[in-house]
Amino acid sequence: MSLNNQVLDKPISAELPYVEANLSYLIPTAEKPVNYTYEPPAGIPRTNATYQTHKLPIYNARSISENISLDREGFAFTGHNTNVRNFYDEDEVRRVYYPEAEQLLKEVTGGTKVVIFDHTLRNAGNSKPGENNIKEPAKRVHNDFTAKSGYTRARLELAARGIDDDGIETLLKQRFAIxxxxxxIATPIQESPLALCDAQSIAVISLVQYNRKEQFY
Structure with missing residues (x-):
């Protein structure tokens, strides 16, 4: 994501308690950004993107969590108890947490069909690129999908579940969200906490789709 001056003037609240933090934003470029999520081949940089740091306030929105909406701000807080004992156990996550997440999303969104398609573990201390699936925390401001890539990913995931082209087109004509x-998975978080941006404060022009080079095990 780039820091663009064309933003919507409607933040969640300027009255909330906050801390200041340095956030790294992509510097706009004519070349499409490329990012390797694993050690790239010899002689190739991990990314061709360059970033600029901006000090910004990070607001604590927990006190107004009941007033935050997926439809409006683009995120929401909700309590959830899990039966997962070990999130580093791949089988347990898929067997226990995937159904839990499916039910949670149905309750939160009112959706009738949920497709869980992957998960990411982030732990700076346990991440060993090329040896395990644990990743380091993402240290730069970014968006995971654009409107275009969201449709592309949805098509791929629905096709992987045996739905034919006609069925996919019918589903994607309806409202959906990624x-x-x-x-x-361990509390309290002491390092690299997650920060989210109010969707109303982002201009569409600021959304960037990376060419991600990923490696699977």
Missing amino acids: INVWRA
């Missing part, structure tokens, strides 16, 4: 469910 939603990240984030949770702490």
